[in-house]
Amino acid sequence: MDYLDLSPIPRVSGTILLPGSKSISNRTLLLAALAEGVTEVKALLASDDTQHMLGALKQLGVNWTQHGDSRNYRVEGVGGEFPVKLADLFLGNAGTAFRPLTAALALSHGEYRLSGVPRMHERPIGDLVDALRQLGADIAYIGNDGYPPLAIKPAAIQAGRVSVRGNVSSQFLTALLMAAPLARQDVTIEVVGELISKPYIEITLNLMSRFGVEVERQGWQAFTIHAGQTYRSPGMIHVEGDASSASYFLAAGAIGGGPVRVEGVGKVSIQGDVRFAEALAQMGAEVSMGDNWIEARAPKGGKLKALDLDCNHIPDAAMTLAIAALFADGTTTLRNIASWRVKETDRIAAMATELRKVGAIVEEGPDYICVTPPDASRLTSHASIDTYDDHRMAMCFSLVALGGVPVRINEPKCVAKTFPDYFERLSSIAKTA
Numbered sequence: 001m002d003y004l005d006l007s008p009i010p011r012v013s014g015t016i017l018l019p020g021s022k023s024i025s026n027r028t029l030l031l032a033a034l035a036e037g038v039t040e041v042k043a044l045l046a047s048d049d050t051q052h053m054l055g056a057l058k059q060l061g062v063n064w065t066q067h068g069d070s071r072n073y074r075v076e077g078v079g080g081e082f083p084v085k086l087a088d089l090f091l092g093n094a095g096t097a098f099r100p101l102t103a104a105l106a107l108s109h110g111e112y113r114l115s116g117v118p119r120m121h122e123r124p125i126g127d128l129v130d131a132l133r134q135l136g137a138d139i140a141y142i143g144n145d146g147y148p149p150l151a152i153k154p155a156a157i158q159a160g161r162v163s164v165r166g167n168v169s170s171q172f173l174t175a176l177l178m179a180a181p182l183a184r185q186d187v188t189i190e191v192v193g194e195l196i197s198k199p200y201i202e203i204t205l206n207l208m209s210r211f212g213v214e215v216e217r218q219g220w221q222a223f224t225i226h227a228g229q230t231y232r233s234p235g236m237i238h239v240e241g242d243a244s245s246a247s248y249f250l251a252a253g254a255i256g257g258g259p260v261r262v263e264g265v266g267k268v269s270i271q272g273d274v275r276f277a278e279a280l281a282q283m284g285a286e287v288s289m290g291d292n293w294i295e296a297r298a299p300k301g302g303k304l305k306a307l308d309l310d311c312n313h314i315p316d317a318a319m320t321l322a323i324a325a326l327f328a329d330g331t332t333t334l335r336n337i338a339s340w341r342v343k344e345t346d347r348i349a350a351m352a353t354e355l356r357k358v359g360a361i362v363e364e365g366p367d368y369i370c371v372t373p374p375d376a377s378r379l380t381s382h383a384s385i386d387t388y389d390d391h392r393m394a395m396c397f398s399l400v401a402l403g404g405v406p407v408r409i410n411e412p413k414c415v416a417k418t419f420p421d422y423f424e425r426l427s428s429i430a431k432t433a
């Protein structure tokens with residue numbers, strides 16, 4: 001087994017230039033591919049998830065080129081119709097590739113297969129398939145009903161109203177929104193029940209608008225995409241830094257002294273996860289923010305305070321709060337996080353198991369987790385942390401090294417999903433006492 005032994009990190013300070021946002025990168029690539037015209041994409045995230053999207057687009061006949069070994073790409077849009085009508089796509093565990101491509105290909109008059117890693121085949125997609133079938137799409141489950149892999153066949157698409165459940169993943173609504181212009185008829189999407197992870201829908205709508213498609217909306221209940229709108233390249237898109245990736249460094253600053261500054265996200269960000277900074281401030285950290293940067297340092301002369309927070313708006317960054325809780329006074333409760341159970345792993349169960357290894361007292365429920373740090377916050381030394389092929393488990397538990405103890409991170413390369421050089425970046429802010 002591959003592992004990484006982290007020595008105790010006595011103190012952190014410094015600046016991190018963030019890698020590009022995963023959510024913005026993969027949406028931008030798909031919209032640029034579907035658009036008329038050429039899009040220059042600057043500062044794209046280089047990671048497994050974006051490689052899966054780039055690879056799929058190439059297989060579908062989209063021409064893109066990379067400028068040297070930079071993070072800048074030139075994407076030649078296909079004007080709403082993928083040239084390749086027969087393809088078998090492997091999309092790893094990238095939800096932001098799998099769900100949006102499913103919807104776009106279901107409306108693309110070709111024969112396609114989509115598959116992923118075994119865990120992707122355990123992540124639900126039935127709500128999205130049901131919604132696409134209401135538009136006439138022909139999608140079959142190759143394995144278990146409600147889960148990938150999928151087989152798509154050409155079908156006559158009808159105009160209309162579709163309803164989609166909002167309480168499993170917001171990526172289903174995102175996928176329907178982005179694909180709707182391909183129906184070339186009016187499409188109204190109604191959300192049934194509570195919609196989770198709402199800020200990700202704002203990212204979707206923002207990028208669709210930059211590519212020339214406006215969505216008429218009634219709050220979070222209904223979204224209409226009028227016919228006659230096609231995606232047009234805005235010329236250039238600069239991808240913001242990843243706000244979820246920022247959370248590990250900001251938490252490090254709050255726990256390990258700081259100041260730690262992240263550059264690439266700030267007040268003008270379109271990502272909901274920038275609100276992680278508010279949660280950290282509520283825990284007592286000193287946080288400041290400019291248009292394009294956020295900085296965090298430890299509370300003046302004191303410890304972090306425990307938190308009780310509904311985390312539905314920040315599902316990814318909320319995992320980092322579970323680790324910050326190890327360094328807080330009292331019990332931290334993170335609520336409304338049921339979606340953790342259907343992501344890279346069952347994140348509530350994984351968090352609970354691994355937090356107990358470092359000495360925390362943890363209570364888990366269907367949609368919440370309560371974390372009480374060990375007595376005097378003395379973390380167990382030499383814990384061997386399993387990461388469940390979940391990049392965020394690996395990144396979160398690296399922060400245990402700020403508790404003055406060595407920690408072993410098993411299978412650390414899983415960070416490649418969104419942040420291949422995470423551990424090098426962490427060591428760049430680690431200081432000797």
Ligand SMILES: O=C(O)C1=C[C@@H](OP(=O)(O)O)[C@@H](O)[C@H](O)C1
Pocket residue numbers: 022023024095096168169170171174196197200315316339
């Ligand atoms: O649309 C997106 O870019 C994402 C939406 C969220 O998923 P859910 O809507 O399933 O919570 C988030 O967890 C994921 O990392 C990225």
Ligand SMILES: C=C(OP(=O)(O)O)C(=O)O
Pocket residue numbers: 093094095096316343344392418
């Ligand atoms: C849930 C995540 O990924 P995905 O985009 O595959 O849903 C994540 O990155 O935390």
